Amino acid sequence: MTFHRMWAELLPVGRNPASGGYRRYAWTGADTDCRAWFRDQAEARGLAYEEDRNANQWAWLGDPAAGNAVVTGSHLDSVPDGGAFDGPLGVVSAFAALDELRARGARFTRPLAVVNFGDEEGARFGLACVGSRLTAGHLTREQAHRLTDGDGITLPRAMAAAGHDPDTLGPDPERLDRIGAYVELHVEQGRALDLSGDPVGIASAIWPHGRWRYDFRGEANHAGTTRLADRRDPMLPYAETVLAARREAGLARAVATFGKVAVEPNGVNAVPSLVRGWLDSRAADQESLDAVVTGIEKAAREYAEAHGVDLTVARESFTPVVEFDHALRDELTRILGDRTATSSTATSSTATSGTETSRTAASSTAARRPASSRTAVNPAGLKVPVLGTGAGHDAGILAARIPTAMLFVRNPTGVSHSPAESATEDDCVAGVRALADVLEGLACP
Ligand SMILES: [Zn+2]
Numbered sequence: 001m002t003f004h005r006m007w008a009e010l011l012p013v014g015r016n017p018a019s020g021g022y023r024r025y026a027w028t029g030a031d032t033d034c035r036a037w038f039r040d041q042a043e044a045r046g047l048a049y050e051e052d053r054n055a056n057q058w059a060w061l062g063d064p065a066a067g068n069a070v071v072t073g074s075h076l077d078s079v080p081d082g083g084a085f086d087g088p089l090g091v092v093s094a095f096a097a098l099d100e101l102r103a104r105g106a107r108f109t110r111p112l113a114v115v116n117f118g119d120e121e122g123a124r125f126g127l128a129c130v131g132s133r134l135t136a137g138h139l140t141r142e143q144a145h146r147l148t149d150g151d152g153i154t155l156p157r158a159m160a161a162a163g164h165d166p167d168t169l170g171p172d173p174e175r176l177d178r179i180g181a182y183v184e185l186h187v188e189q190g191r192a193l194d195l196s197g198d199p200v201g202i203a204s205a206i207w208p209h210g211r212w213r214y215d216f217r218g219e220a221n222h223a224g225t226t227r228l229a230d231r232r233d234p235m236l237p238y239a240e241t242v243l244a245a246r247r248e249a250g251l252a253r254a255v256a257t258f259g260k261v262a263v264e265p266n267g268v269n270a271v272p273s274l275v276r277g278w279l280d281s282r283a284a285d286q287e288s289l290d291a292v293v294t295g296i297e298k299a300a301r302e303y304a305e306a307h308g309v310d311l312t313v314a315r316e317s318f319t320p321v322v323e324f325d326h327a328l329r330d331e332l333t334r335i336l337g338d339r340t341a342t343s344s345t346a347t348s349s350t351a352t353s354g355t356e357t358s359r360t361a362a363s364s365t366a367a368r369r370p371a372s373s374r375t376a377v378n379p380a381g382l383k384v385p386v387l388g389t390g391a392g393h394d395a396g397i398l399a400a401r402i403p404t405a406m407l408f409v410r411n412p413t414g415v416s417h418s419p420a421e422s423a424t425e426d427d428c429v430a431g432v433r434a435l436a437d438v439l440e441g442l443a444c445p
Contacts, residue, residue, distance in 0.1 A: 003096040003432050004425075010037060010088055014078065021081025021419040026119035026130070027155075027162040034076035034088075038116045041095050047114070052175060053168040054134040055118045055159065061098065062111035068180035069111040070443040072097070072435065075120030075131075075394060082121070083421025085187035089409060089428065091116055093185045097436035101444070104436075110180065110443040117394040124149045124158070132394035136401050137171035144169050176401050181328055181442055184395040185407040185435050187423050191414030192387045199430040201385040202332050203324055203406035206396040208289050209282035210318035214241065214258075214300060217310040220265055220273035231271050235263070237303035237311070238275040244299035245279060245292075252292045254283030255390060278316075282390040286321060322396040325403035329386070332405050335441035336384045336434055391416070407434055 014022050014030025024030040035057060042049040042059030050058050062069075074090025094114040101108075118131035125147035133139035145166065147155040156166030188194075193201050216234035242258045249256035257280045264274040279296065283289035297313050304311035387408065395404045409431035413422050423431075 002099045003092060003428060006041065006092045006095060007088075007428075010034065010076075010092065011084060013037070016081055019081045019419055022078040022084060023080060024076060024078040024082075025080075025124040026077050026121075027124070027158040027164070031077055032162055035116065038076065038091065042114070045095070045098065051164070052135065053170060053172055054131050055164045056131045056135065057116040057118075059095075059114040060111060061113070062108055064111055064113070064178055066111050067178045069113055069178055070439060071113045071115055071179050071182045072184065072439060073113075073115035073117070074184050074186060075117045077119055077121050077123065079121045079123045079417045081419060082123075082417050083187075083415070083419055085409075085411070085421050085423050086189070086416050087120060087186075089187050089423065089431070090185040093409075093428070093432045093435050096432045097439055100432065100436040101440055104440070106440050106444045108443050109445060111178075112439065112443050115182075120394055125155050128392055129394050129397045130155075132397040134169050135172045135175065136397050137173070138397060138400075141167075141169040176398070179402050181325075182395060182398050182402055182404045183328075183332070183407065183435070183438055183442075184393060184404075185409065185431055186393060187416065187421060188387075188408040188411045188414075189389065189391045189416035191411070193385065193408060193410035194412050194414060196385050198383070198385050199410050199427040200336070200434045201387050201408045201410075202329060202336070203389055203395075203408060204329065204386045205284075205324060205388045206319075206322040206392060206399075207282045207284055207388055207390045208286050208319060208321040209280070209390065209392075210289070210293070211316045212279040212281070212293065212297075213314045213316050214238070214277045214279060215310075215312045215314075216241075216275045216277075216300075216304060217312075218273060218275075218308070219271070221271040223267075223269045223271055226271055232308040233271050234275040234304075234307070234309045235272050237300060237307050237309050238277055240303040241277070241296065241300040244303075245281075245296045248292045248295035248299070249281070251295070252283060252288045254281065254288050254292045256281040256292055256296060284388050319392070322399050324395070324399055324405050328403040328405045331441065332407070332438055333384055333386065335438050405438075407431065407438065 013033045014024035016023050024034055038057050039049050047059035047061055072094040075087040076091055120129055122128035127147060134144060145156050159166040216238050218232035218234035245256040245258060258277045259280060260278040262276040263272050281289060281292050283292060301311055395406050398404050409423050410427045411421060411423055413420050415421050
């Protein structure tokens with residue numbers, strides 16, 4: 001299967017041998033190599049390659065001007081020492097799904113494109129989804145031009161150095177108007193599919209999430225000479241608040257994390273004057289998130305008062321829930337549900353090698369194509385799990401503007417943004433098959 005060849009080509013690019021993780025930061029050499037790979041893949045397939053005004057890459061089958069296009073893809077950049085799958089799995093699967101559809105003899109009635117959105121992770125300039133935000137008009141050129149990396153290099157300078165014109169950045173409504181559906185396949189960033197025993201799932205929504213800054217202010221003093229009773233030590237209520245966050249999140253079936261902390265004066269032998277902690281919290285719905293955040297703040301105020309410490313809490317960012325398009329999600333459920341039902345005998349004999357698996361998929365599709373079973377919602381459709389996610393994606397940015405859906409591929413470790421992120425070969429192949437079925441259902445009705 002072409003998936004394995006493409007995967008092997010990308011695997012060494014930007015890999016840090018010390019950690020085994022990837023450092024494919026936007027507009028660096030590794031990113032440029034990934035982008036060259038994308039262009040090669042497009043051209044090798046005879047697809048029309050283009051780079052849009054925001055340097056996102058597109059590979060077109062059919063005429064984009066015809067409108068109502070079906071687009072699939074993801075991103076190729078990474079977080080510091082990220083895993084191999086977050087992003088590239090969606091791009092590689094997109095090309096592989098296209099190959100499979102061509103092998104099936106699919107006749108496309110809508111234009112189809114594979115996309116690589118630039119700078120999704122925001123690892124270098126601190127803002128995620130820059131390529132899709134610019135395209136959707138959620139980030140202005142002026143704002144983008146002010147982004148600066150840790151070495152003081154601005155985004156426009158970095159883009160120019162990588163051979164892209166930063167002056168063209170900006171919203172691209174005409175492009176979005178031509179897209180009828182965007183489907184992003186992504187490795188799952190969690191263990192829901194592992195726990196349910198399913199290789200592939202469909203996204204329902206991106207959880208609402210936010211960041212809050214907690215400033216606990218006490219009094220700096222000597223760690224050796226200050227009696228315990230005389231201290232106003234902000235570390236104590238902070239520590240209790242961290243535990244409260246864990247407790248409140250558990251009660252609301254949400255997540256809450258203090259992952260960053262700054263201490264002043266930050267001396268081993270000094271009672272701190274200030275402990276500043278950043279809370280990141282996410283939940284399936286707004287009500288649960290409110291319950292967690294309110295509960296943590298209430299507890300923190302009690303702890304602060306008990307220790308004679310002042311507390312201020314400031315919300316630094318907030319993103320409301322992103323619901324993926326219900327009609328498109330139901331369509332995906334129907335397509336994959338039908339497939340589960342019609343290919344159940346075939347999949348029971350599925351071999352583990354990629355070639356065998358894709359052949360099985362192709363034959364089962366050919367067998368069911370004449371039947372009109374897709375017009376009804378098959379009860380088996382319920383077997384494709386629909387799950388929410390706490391992570392942001394380009395698909396979440398675009399969802400406000402165009403019908404958008406996501407497929408998740410099982411990640412047995414549940415870990416992401418780390419070299420421990422994983423997916424088995426069989427599950428990757430299952431993801432390609434699912435994506436191919438979805439694209440066929442949407443673009444070859
Ligand atoms: Zn990603």
